[in-house]
Amino acid sequence: MTDRWVTFASLGDAELVRLAGEIDLSNAPEIGREIVRHAGGAEAVLIDLTAVSFLDSAGVRLLDGLVGDLDRAGVPIKLVVGETGAARMTLQLCAFREDLLSTDLDRAAKELRI
Amino acid sequence: MTESGEGGPDVTQDLRVPWEEDPGDLYEHAPCGYLTTLPDGTIVKVNETFLAWSGYERTDLVGRRRFRDLLGAGDRIYHETHYAPLLNMRGSVSEVAFDLIRKDGRRLPILVNSVLGRDSSGLPRAVRTTVFNATERRSYEKELLAARRAAEASEQRVGALQQVVADLAAAPTAAEVGDAVVRAPGAAFGAEGAQVWLLDADRAQLTLLAGADGGAPAGDDIPLASSRPVARVARRGDLHVIGSVAEAEKHFPELAETMRRTGHRTMVLLPLTAGFAGESVGAEVLGVLSFGFGEERELSDSELRVVRLLGHQAGQALDRARLYDDARRREERATFLAETTRALDEVPRLLPRARRLIDRLVPRMAEWAAVRLQVGPAPLLAGEGGPVPDPERLAQRVALVTANNKAELTDDGPDRDLAVLPLAVGGRVLGTLALRMAPGRPPASAEASFLGDLADRVALALENARLYEQERAVARTLQRSLLASDLPGDPRFAVETHYQAAAQDLEVGGDWFDAFLITPDKLAVVVGDVVGRGIDAATTMGQLRSAIRALASAEAGPARLLERLDRFVDRVESARMATVAYAEVDLSSNELTYACAGHLPPLLAEPGSAPAYLLEGRSGALGTLAGRRARIEHRVPLAAGSRLLLYTDGLIERRTRGIDAGFAMLARAYAGRRASPLPGLTAGLAANLVGPEHADDVCLLCLALGTEDRLERSIGADPQLIASLRADLRGWLASHGVDEQTAQAVLLASSEAVANAIEHGYRNDPFGIVDITTVVSAEAVEVRITDRGDWQNPHGDLARGRGLRLMEQAMDEVTFDRTDGTTVTMRRARGQR
The missing domain is CATH 3.60.40.10 (PPM-type phosphatase domain)
Known part of the structure; x- marks a missing residue:
């Protein structure tokens, strides 16, 4: 059901979560549950938002909660976002911490391993 | 007269008796007393029979007493005023009743016949009197008199009873039965302070139906399990006569106190029973009649019979009233169900139908009622009346009923009389109807089958409304999607x-x-x-x-x-x-x-x-x-x-x-x-x-x-539809050459505003419509988003608060108008920021 919006892969020790398409009120809660199910026990999490064409406050809530949970658990997390685009705009408007955001997947993966 | 009859004696001839008849002996020992007196009444001759009856010696009487001296005081007057004048006038009197006072003072009832003998010049010479013993006859007369008095008293009681029976026959309700019964003890026995108590088997208590409440120390109702005498009589079903305060003191101390207060010396407590006359074992007690007497009084057997009869008649009348009440209530319920079904049919939509139901129930049947329907993302609610039960306990019960598809009718516990009924069609629970019965109505448990019927009908009506709503929404969505x-x-x-x-x-x-x-x-x-x-x-x-x-x-x-x-x-x-x-x-x-x-x-x-x-x-x-x-x-x-x-x-x-x-x-x-x-x-x-x-x-x-220059869309209150709106909007903005950054901002802000309308404005209405109008000019894009929902504290929710902040950050101006639903107007200048 959620395959359209979220797919999972491993990148070294990290769980790579790829989000795509439009994330909004209608699908964010379901995507959130899917991510928790897959990446619950990961040592590090990378969320790739480069293919996201729309992100609303429900999507922000999802990411915000995810980051909070992983931070508390001491699991490193990075969000990969394009230089421009819908996801970048929404996250910037919500003032997400710059240290969470990266524009390049490989660089983010490297930073996680430090 | 000559008669040659073969069988009978010839009466023209004197018969000779077979022994020597002495005329003197006949006089002395005749079966009646003989007296001969002078005209003034002085006895001159008397026979043995009279002497034996009166107990006097001949010497006590002859020449010493007058006849009237032998009579009682009342008879002497009668002798003067009637006997003597009559004898003088007519020459004879017959069958005059006197009481002869015997020598030992006892009375002997007698009947007297007298003849006045006159001399040749016509002057009174002597009075000859025969005296008959009337003892037998008098006692018979006395019995007649006593019987007549008893019959009169009994007739009074019977009359009172008949009146009560007639009144009872015309009493269709328990209250009217009570009014008729409470008058009976006074009319039949001269009793006072009568009270009629009705036994409410459902609630296991006795309620004062008629009569002054002289006995109850507090309130009206007495629990059936109480130690009060009324409750005891209702439990045991037998007649109690408490003859004196002392007796009450021994068995019913509370009653003794009441008797002292009300001045009653004797109390009668009588169960009112239905069943056949004379059948006391196992007869159902429907009520209790109590009454008292100002004096200590023993009730005769016949009075007790009347009392029991009264209890029985009253019991039957109560039974009849109860059946009549039941029939009337059944009819009322049937009418209520039919009218409710009809009233619900008049409004096709779901929420109005649920509200119509609540309007029918409150306050006529329930003091509080609420319908909760599991339709759409959030439950639909309609409720009215009060007091509202504790929300947590209500939620627990609603969850239980929803899970088990079984009604919860509880008479006790913290939310007394709170009933929760499942609204189910084909085994599927659509929601629940919760209610608390109006005061004065039987408890929900006593109306279980009626409430079940009601819930069935309501469920069907609401399911139809839901299907109607669904079809309507589908048709409308289809139509709008095709049109838009x-x-x-x-x-x-x-x-x-x-x-x-x-x-x-x-x-x-x-x-x-x-x-x-x-x-x-x-x-x-x-x-x-x-x-x-x-x-x-x-x-x-x-x-x-x-x-x-x-x-x-x-x-x-x-x-x-x-x-x-x-x-x-x-x-x-x-x-x-x-x-x-x-x-x-x-x-x-x-x-x-x-x-x-x-x-x-x-x-x-x-x-x-x-x-x-x-x-x-x-x-x-x-x-x-x-x-x-x-x-x-x-x-x-x-x-x-x-x-x-x-x-x-x-x-x-x-x-x-x-x-x-x-x-x-x-x-x-x-x-x-x-x-x-x-x-x-x-x-x-x-x-x-x-x-x-x-x-x-x-x-x-x-x-x-x-x-x-304008894009207008309407979408249903469903988060799934926001994506298609964005698609339209994105294309329209592109066709107007709106730059990417502005377009992104407008898309984000519009999405958030529509999501707000759905999540807040239409949180109770899955069938609401959100209208979006977008106008583009050379300078700016303006978006107007309107819903007709009912908002409550949109800023209270942290998540939605973030949505509002995003709208404010993405756009240059955001204004809210809440005069009719909510209209958000947002504007953003075209071009890079």
Whole structure:
């Protein structure tokens, strides 16, 4: 059901979560549950938002909660976002911490391993 | 007289007795007393018999006593006033009753006959008197008298009882039975302070039905388990007579206290029982009658019989009243159910139907009631009355009932009398009806089967409303999705449309409009109307609309298109008799070709002239069997700035006026708006001509040769629909050359505003509609988003608060207007920030 919006892969020790398409009120809660199910026990999490064409406050809530949970658990997390685009705009408007955001997947993966 | 009879003696001759009859002995020992007195009454001769009866010696009487001296005081007076004068006047008296006072003082009832003997000169000489012993006869008379007195007393009781029985027969309710019974002890026995208590078996308590409440220390009701004598009599079902305060002290100390207070010395407590007379074991006790006497009083057997009879009669009357009450209540319930079903049928929509139900229940039957329906993302609620039960406990019970599909009717515990009933159809629980019965009604547990019936009917009615709602929403969504999808527009032309659903809660109609480019230079505009309403009409409309899009071609033209549609309709029966106005505009030459299949004529307004109806190119409705099927079309060159209006009959047809008047009004209104901007034109015309209270759907399309500066969409209150709105908006913004960053911001802010409307405004209404209007100018994009929902504290929710902040950050201006629902107006200047 959620395959359209979220797919999972491993990148070294990290769980790579790829989000795509439009994330909004209608699908964010379901995507959130899917991510928790897959990446619950990961040592590090990378969320790739480069293919996201729309992100609303429900999507922000999802990411915000995810980051909070992983931070508390001491699991490193990075969000990969394009230089421009819908996801970048929404996250910037919500003032997400710059240290969470990266524009390049490989660089983010490297930073996680430090 | 000679008689020669063979069997009998000859009475003319003296018979000789077989022994020597001594006349003296006969005198002395005759079976009656003989007295001879002087005229003054002095006894001169008396026989043995009299002496034996009176106990006197002869010497005590002869010459010493008068006859009257032997009588009692009352008799002596009678002797003076009646006996003596009568004897003097008539010479004899007979059968005069006296009481002879014997020597030992005892009385002997006697009957006296006297004859007055006179001498030759006629003067009284002597009185001869015979005396008969009347003891037997007197005692018989006394018995008669006593019997008559007893009969009189008994008659009084019987009369009182008869009166009560007559009253009871005419007493249809327990209260009236009580009024009749409470009068009986006074009338029958001269008793006082009567009270009638009614046993309420459901509540296990006794309620004072009639009589002054002299006994109850607090309140009206006595628990059946109480130690009070009334409760004890009700439990045991036998008659209690408490003869004295001392006796009460021994067995019922509470009663003794009451007796001292009320001044009663004897109390009677009588169970009122139903069943056969004389049957006391196991007879059902329906109530208790108590009464008292100011003196200590023993009740005779016959009085006790009457008392028991009274209890029995009253019990039967109560039983009858109860049956009558039951029958009446059953009838009331049946009427209530029938009326409720009818009342619910009157409102087809779900929430109004649930509210109507609550209105029926509160306060007539329940002091508080609430319907909770599991429909859509959030539960739908309708409730009224009070006090409202504890929400947590209510939620627990609702969850239990929903899970088990079984009613919870509890009479005790913290939420006494709170009943939660499942609303289930076909085993599926749609929701619950929770209620607390109105005071004075039987508890919910006593009405279980009635409440079950009610819940069944309500469930069915609400399920029907839900299905109606669902179909309506599906039909409306389908219709709107078909109507709203990407109408074309470019600098050469603009299309403005308006669709207005009927004001009453009718199903959707089959009206539609459409506009599409057949080739880059050829535009087609359509308005049509499918026969019927509802989801079938909406589906058929969608089929016809698609058919027209598929069949339209650069070469065919309107007449050929209609011919092909006729063939289509021959296979799609539901589309038969649909009407269509179809026009093609060659955007390179500004030439209009149109054809009307049974549809109202288009109205053309050209610059500088009055609007004119296009009356050519007419033929019958699609698939017509009786109408003209030869399809014709007509060409008209259009001047730049022309506006063509297509519409459905709801715009002009009224029962109250002719169609010509409708045409004239439309033409006048259209002419009046000749200079108005295209955006809002069709909506304005609809408002002008039909107003808010219209009974039919109205559909308009106005084609202006020259671009849409405005995007208007309506979506249902479903988060899933926001994505399609964004798609429309994204395309429309792109077509206006709005830069990417501004477009992203407008998309984000619009999404958030619509999500707010759905999550807050329509949190209780899954069928709400959100309207979005977007206008673009050279400088800015303006978005207006309206819902008619009922908001509560939109800033309270942290997550939605973030949505509001995003809107404010993405746009330059955000304003809220909450006068009628909520309208958010947002503006952002075009270009990079």
